[in-house]
Amino acid sequence: MTAEPFVTSSLPADIDTQKLPRHVAVIMDGNGRWAKQQGLPRIMGHRRGVDTLKKLLRTCNDWGVGALTAYAFSTENWGRPLEEVAFLMTLFERVLRQELRDMDKEGVRIQFVGNLQSLPASLQEEIDRAVQQTQSNPGIRFTVATNYGGRQEIVQACRAIATQVQRGQLAPEDIDESLFSHHLYTANLEDPDLLIRTSGEMRLSNFLLWQLAYAELYVTDTLWPDFDPTEFHRALCAYQKRHRRFGKV
Numbered sequence: 001m002t003a004e005p006f007v008t009s010s011l012p013a014d015i016d017t018q019k020l021p022r023h024v025a026v027i028m029d030g031n032g033r034w035a036k037q038q039g040l041p042r043i044m045g046h047r048r049g050v051d052t053l054k055k056l057l058r059t060c061n062d063w064g065v066g067a068l069t070a071y072a073f074s075t076e077n078w079g080r081p082l083e084e085v086a087f088l089m090t091l092f093e094r095v096l097r098q099e100l101r102d103m104d105k106e107g108v109r110i111q112f113v114g115n116l117q118s119l120p121a122s123l124q125e126e127i128d129r130a131v132q133q134t135q136s137n138p139g140i141r142f143t144v145a146t147n148y149g150g151r152q153e154i155v156q157a158c159r160a161i162a163t164q165v166q167r168g169q170l171a172p173e174d175i176d177e178s179l180f181s182h183h184l185y186t187a188n189l190e191d192p193d194l195l196i197r198t199s200g201e202m203r204l205s206n207f208l209l210w211q212l213a214y215a216e217l218y219v220t221d222t223l224w225p226d227f228d229p230t231e232f233h234r235a236l237c238a239y240q241k242r243h244r245r246f247g248k249v
């Protein structure tokens, strides 16, 4: 990514601040197809995808969205060709190293969710550095799901809770939704209000299975590298027309 000057943009006039999602989650799909359409190797799609994510993060921060969570790498993505996996790991590391200073200056608080212990050691170091350096920042909370799987997250929460019960630290009747949520990677985050998925696929793909229970879903045919602030504005307009009932009438 190239260094750009910080240009802040204000919330479009037709978006009601009262109806702004507090937490937006994104499944960034279509990088490979975008690259193919351009006659480029798949990895170029991921590179462009980083630019899109960076722009969306800044837009969310400028417009007053409190949290953005992005699905960068799923537990299933290890099944991709070795070179692509290696490229993605190096890309995450390089992006973190290059962008940390700017994100820190803009007040972004970064965190990572997923099974981070299986990531390359050098990436884990960059992650630790980014998390530590930005932990007291006042701006948007930016969560990157890396080596993340929703089912795996639920299973590890069950194990942790079961261990507490086994040790006599917890009674089964103490287990409720709130306690369970606190054993998920996202314990410190409110559930997403809006999930955006690009490239037209109508799936959750093992992303935030518990946390998305009441999220509004927005799927667009636009491929991730083309998902610009105008597209995000469109998603927000659709979101604020929804009537959120949370199962009530």
Ligand code: FPP
Residues within 6 Å of the ligand: 028, 029, 030, 031, 032, 033, 034, 046, 049, 050, 053, 070, 071, 072, 073, 077, 091, 092, 093, 095, 096, 144
């Ligand atoms: C899905 O497109 C995209 C990914 C698996 C990778 C997304 C990662 C980034 C954009 C980088 C984020 C970087 C940081 C540091 C947070 P695809 O390859 O599945 O596209 P296709 O379905 O068209 O093949």
